[in-house]
Amino acid sequence: MRPFEYLRAADAAQAVALVGADPDASYLAGGTTQLDLMKDGVFEPERLVDITRLPLGGITHTGTSIRVGALTSMEELAADPVVRERLPFVREALLLGASTQLRNMATIGGNLLQRARCRYFRDPTVAACNKRAPGSGCAAITGAHRMHAILGTSDHCIALHASDVAVPLVALDALVHVQGADGVRTIPLTRFYLPPGETPNIENTLVRGELITAVEIPLPPRGTRSHYLKVRDRVSYEFALTSAGAALIMDDGVIAEARVALGGVGTIPWRAWDAEDVLRGSAPGGEVFRSAAEAALTGARPLPGTAFKVELAERTLVRALETAAGAGS
Template sequence: MRPFEYVRAADVGQAVTMVSADPDTSYLAGGTTQVDLMKDGVLGPGRLVDITRLPLGGITHTGSAIRVGALATMEELAADPVVIERLPFVREALLLGASTQLRNLATIGGNLLQRARCRYFRDPTVEACNKRNPGSGCAAITGFARMHAILGTSDHCIALHASDVAVPLAALDAVVHVQGLDGPRSVPLTQFHLPPGDTPQIENVLRHGELITAVEVPLLPAGARSHYLKVRDRVSYEFALTSAGAALVMEDGLIREARVALGGVGTIPWRAWDAEDVLREAPAGRETFRAAADAALEGARTLPGTAFKVELAKRTLVRTLETIAGVQA
């Protein structure tokens, strides 16, 4: 690990000023991604600004939403009574996302900013990684790519966004609140992460030094049903091969409102807008659900190692929707 300077910020303004002024300075919160990548030699900031004691935690409730402080932990959010009652698929995603030990440390802001789990990105001995070394190529495209994306990819990167909780948050139209030198701004989560395109090293819309302060999460309407399903190689806290988070409002056998997002398949948390269009005002049943799944995976781009994900993702979404609607498989 490269030697670094450690500084503890006294307030948000000081933290933003210190990091913004120096491209070699980064924030430190829970550290569950940052520290690992520093140990592996993937990241090497010259200075870390500790923000863990800033007043950016807590969960507050309004009539139609909750506001989650960026430093609130995964465990705190999963245990919140309003989340348990009104956002059950958010709670399911949190509980399936990490062990209890990690959930007590990892922050919500950090979860949204977690770096790619691509084996090539995380191995500094691999030269060809456009995310780590822009312009060097993408070893995953020609290598073993089982845990990689099939939606939102480019010729320059197929790295997967691995967050579980970002999937239902994207489906809910959550909003990320940010503080920078120019003041606060708000970004819809569906616009926060950037697909790789020609610049895989740019993963989100944050400017250097901008700090996530909170995430605003709309509540599901009364009567809505939701579920998060995660398919993985082993039960014990593995990353998703495929996952789906969905919420439905049903009336007289028809789906009046639908929200759908996918995980384990996208370079960003993947909002399945086309699937929602298929579901809306359609009868709740297997035929409708399969049509929605087909729409969600339209345009998937696969390699030999990821081709299996297309059908698996479709079945994951169908099962999720069947569970929500109480339809027999």
């Protein structure tokens, strides 16, 4: 790790000013991924602006949503009684996303901004990585890519977005509140992430210096049934091969509304709009669930090492839907 300057911001405005004016500065919160990248020499800021003492934590409840401060830890959010009662698939994603030690350090804002889990991106000795060095190529496409994406990929990048909790949050149309030099704004999470296209190094719609201050999670109607299923190589502390978050609103035995998103397969947390269209207005059951799963994987572009993910993702979603359909929340 190369030397860096450490600064502690007195308030959000000062933090935004410091990072906004300095292209070599970065925010520091939980640091659970950021510090690893710095130790590996992948991320080398000259200055870190510590925001951990800013009043950006805590959970506020309203009748229709919960507002989660960006510095709220994953463990705090998972323990919230409203999340436990009304958002079980969010809680499941949080608990499956990291060990207890990491959940007590990692922040919600930082989790949404975590960098790609691509082995080539995280190894600075690999020259060909468009995400790390634009225009250099993508070593994953011709190399080992079993853990990579099949949805939202491009000829320039197939790196996977690894967040678990972002999957149900995308399904719920969560909102990201940010503060920047020009004031505050709100970004729908479904529009927050950018697929790689020709610019894999640009991962989201934040502009220089903008700071996530809170995430607002809409509450689905009482009685909504939801589940998050994560398939991985080992039970403990592992990233998803595939995952699915599903929430179903039932009315007289019919799916009145469905919210579906996939993880482990997309370059961004993947909202399965086509699957929702299949489910809406249908009676729950194996045939409709399989049709929804096939729709969710429309447009997948697997490579030889990721071809297995198409069927695995479909089966993951079917099982998540079956579980959600049979469990009240």
